[in-house]
Amino acid sequence: MNKLSLKAVEEMASGGKFKMTPQRRVIVSYLEKATSHPTADDVYFAVNKKFPMTSRATVYNTLNWLKSVGMLRERFEGEKMRYDPNCERHHHFVCAECGMVEDISSELIEELGTIKLPGNHDVRSYEVTVRGHCSSCRD
Amino acid sequence: MNKLSLKAVEEMASGGKFKMTPQRRVIVSYLEKATSHPTADDVYFAVNKKFPMTSRATVYNTLNWLKSVGMLRERFEGEKMRYDPNCERHHHFVCAECGMVEDISSELIEELGTIKLPGNHDVRSYEVTVRGHCSSCRD
DNA sequence: TTGATTGCAAACGGTTTGCATGGGA
DNA sequence: TCCCATGCAAACCGTTTGCAATCAA
Numbered sequence: 632m633n634k635l636s637l638k639a640v641e642e643m644a645s646g647g648k649f650k651m652t653p654q655r656r657v658i659v660s661y662l663e664k665a666t667s668h669p670t671a672d673d674v675y676f677a678v679n680k681k682f683p684m685t686s687r688a689t690v691y692n693t694l695n696w697l698k699s700v701g702m703l704r705e706r707f708e709g710e711k712m713r714y715d716p717n718c719e720r721h722h723h724f725v726c727a728e729c730g731m732v733e734d735i736s737s738e739l740i741e742e743l744g745t746i747k748l749p750g751n752h753d754v755r756s757y758e759v760t761v762r763g764h765c766s767s768c769r770d
Numbered sequence: 771m772n773k774l775s776l777k778a779v780e781e782m783a784s785g786g787k788f789k790m791t792p793q794r795r796v797i798v799s800y801l802e803k804a805t806s807h808p809t810a811d812d813v814y815f816a817v818n819k820k821f822p823m824t825s826r827a828t829v830y831n832t833l834n835w836l837k838s839v840g841m842l843r844e845r846f847e848g849e850k851m852r853y854d855p856n857c858e859r860h861h862h863f864v865c866a867e868c869g870m871v872e873d874i875s876s877e878l879i880e881e882l883g884t885i886k887l888p889g890n891h892d893v894r895s896y897e898v899t900v901r902g903h904c905s906s907c908r909d
Numbered sequence: 910t911t912g913a914t915t916g917c918a919a920a921c922g923g924t925t926t927g928c929a930t931g932g933g934a
Numbered sequence: 935t936c937c938c939a940t941g942c943a944a945a946c947c948g949t950t951t952g953c954a955a956t957c958a959a
Contacts, residue, residue, distance in 0.1 A: 652938090688924095689940055693939095724891055739887065747878075751905035752863055754900055756902070758899050760898075763893040763895070766889055789958050791957080828914075830950070832914095
């Protein structure tokens with residue numbers, strides 16, 4: 632599963648035991664446009680602009696649903712969970728000041744080659760987190 | 771500040787506005803021996819083996835104190851915060867199954883060289899998280 | 910002596926759950 | 935029609951805070 636899209640979600644829902652609802656459509660549309668890993672509350676406020684009575688339970692329910700089908704990744708940064716609609720292999724830049732997260736496409740970070748660790752661990756993947764100050768915070 | 775040690779903490783405390791207590795000594799001793807990033811609760815149970823009335827407040831108080839003087843790093847993994855007594859530059863292996871975290875010394879991961887990102891971010895550091903199944907979970 | 914630390918309990922904040930109502934397929 | 939999803943409120947859980955008593959320096 633790569634980039635989250637409303638189309639892909641609709642397709643997946645049709646025929647399965649999951650249903651599309653207006654709230655879910657808004658949540659997915661918001662997520663597919665999001666660029667800096669929204670928090671659950673970001674999503675909550677976004678849906679409520681369109682559907683003012685949407686509860687947090689619905690938001691978490693939807694986020695966990697998308698997560699469970701592999702269309703969304705969860706990542707803790709700073710003080711809360713953030714949701715990453717990009718499921719292609721990629722890395723991250725995190726601003727130490729404002730907590731903003733930006734995707735770094737995997738081509739921008741050179742390959743580490745085969746990782747050989749001591750012990751007998753089964754290595755599956757690796758990710759790089761680059762830290763620093765983002766352009767707005769660097770002054 | 772590099773590796774947490776009781777000696778370094780005692781030195782830092784003497785003369786400053788911070789005081790050593792029996793509880794703090796046990797906590798620091800436990801942390802300096804710990805190898806897989808204990809959670810606050812791990813620490814809590816460890817201290818309580820020696821001082822059965824120790825409260826969680828004391829544990830968090832001490833952890834935050836060590837963190838604030840740069841002798842301990844905090845890292846969210848899985849569902850809770852974990853504390854890393856190793857403040858030298860290093861990377862991590864995380865088990866997807868049991869959540870165990872193991873340090874990877876920085877020599878084991880090849881250098882990424884200068885990281886050049888699009889935009890105008892000020893890059894300070896990077897860390898690599900290797901994921902997979904640890905030797906006990908790989909079956 | 911003095912002010913930092915302790916234990917306790919209550920508060921907090923993000924996330925989850927239980928349940929009755931509502932709505933998609 | 936049949937479940938799944940929703941909204942609400944309460945529960946949960948890790949962490950923080952307020953406070954009076956205690957203890958290190």
